[in-house]
Amino acid sequence: MPEAAQVRIVGTVVSTYTRIVEITCEEAGLTHEIIPTPANSPQNRHPFGKVPVVEVDGLELIESGAIAHYLDSTHNAAALQPREPASRATADTWIAIGNNYLFLLFERGLVMPYVMHRHGGFPLDVQSINRALPDIGRALGFLEAELQRDGAWTACGFTLADVFLYPIIRSLQMTPQGAAGIAQCDALAAWLTLCEKRPSIRASRWESEK
Numbered sequence: 001m002p003e004a005a006q007v008r009i010v011g012t013v014v015s016t017y018t019r020i021v022e023i024t025c026e027e028a029g030l031t032h033e034i035i036p037t038p039a040n041s042p043q044n045r046h047p048f049g050k051v052p053v054v055e056v057d058g059l060e061l062i063e064s065g066a067i068a069h070y071l072d073s074t075h076n077a078a079a080l081q082p083r084e085p086a087s088r089a090t091a092d093t094w095i096a097i098g099n100n101y102l103f104l105l106f107e108r109g110l111v112m113p114y115v116m117h118r119h120g121g122f123p124l125d126v127q128s129i130n131r132a133l134p135d136i137g138r139a140l141g142f143l144e145a146e147l148q149r150d151g152a153w154t155a156c157g158f159t160l161a162d163v164f165l166y167p168i169i170r171s172l173q174m175t176p177q178g179a180a181g182i183a184q185c186d187a188l189a190a191w192l193t194l195c196e197k198r199p200s201i202r203a204s205r206w207e208s209e210k
C-alpha cells in the first residue's frame with residue numbers, strides 16, 4: 001500500500017495559498033497531497049471559509065502564515081526563516097504585505113475577473129479592472145523600487161518572503177495587464193525568473209503554466 005502523504009492540504013487545487021503551502025512542503029522535503037475542496041463547501045473546516053486547511057503531525061492547522069512557519073520550523077530546521085531578528089522582521093513584513101495588501105488588490109482587481117471570464121464564461125469585468133489598475137501599477141512600482149534598492153526581499157537568500165510573494169505576484173503575471181506591468185519592472189521580472197529555477201516552484205506549477 002502506498003505510504004500516506006505527510007501533509008494533507010485541504011483546499012482548491014488552483015489557489016495562491018494552497019501553492020504557498022505546497023512550495024513550503026517541497027522546500028522541507030515533505031510529501032503532500034491536495035484534497036480538492038472548495039473554500040465555502042461544508043467539507044471545508046476553516047471557520048471563515050478559506051483554504052487551505054492543513055493536516056500534519058496529528059494537527060489541523062489553518063492560516064498560511066502559521067502553517068508555513070510550523071512546517072519550516074519543525075521539518076526544515078527553519079531554513080526559510082532568517083535567524084537574526086531584524087532580518088526575520090523584514091521577511092515577516094513582506095509576508096504581511098503580500099497577505100494584507102497585494103493578494104487582495106491583485107485578486108480582486110485582475111486575477112478573479114480573468115478567472116471568472118476564462119473559466120466561468122462570464123463577461124470580463126472591465127469596470128473592476130479599470131478601477132484597480134492605478135493601485136496595481138503603484139504596488140508594482142513599490143515592489144520594483146524595493147528590489148532595485150536591496151536586490152532581494154531579505155539579505156538571507158530564498159526565505160518565506162519569497163515563498164509567499166511568488167504565487168501572489170505570479171498569478172498577477174498570468175493576466176494580460178499584469179504581464180505587461182511586470183514586463184516593465186526589470187528587477188521584479190528577474191526575480192520571478194530566478195524563482196522559476198527552484199525545484200519547489202517548478203514542482204508546484206499550476207496546470208495552466210505547464
Ligand SMILES: N[C@@H](CCC(=O)N[C@@H](CS)C(=O)NCC(=O)O)C(=O)O
Pocket residue numbers: 015016017018039040049050051052062063064065099
Ligand atoms: N488568511 C488566509 C487567506 C487564504 C485565502 O484567502 N485563500 C483563498 C484562496 S487562494 C480563499 O480561500 N478564497 C475563497 C474566499 O475568500 O471565499 C491564509 O493565509 O491562509
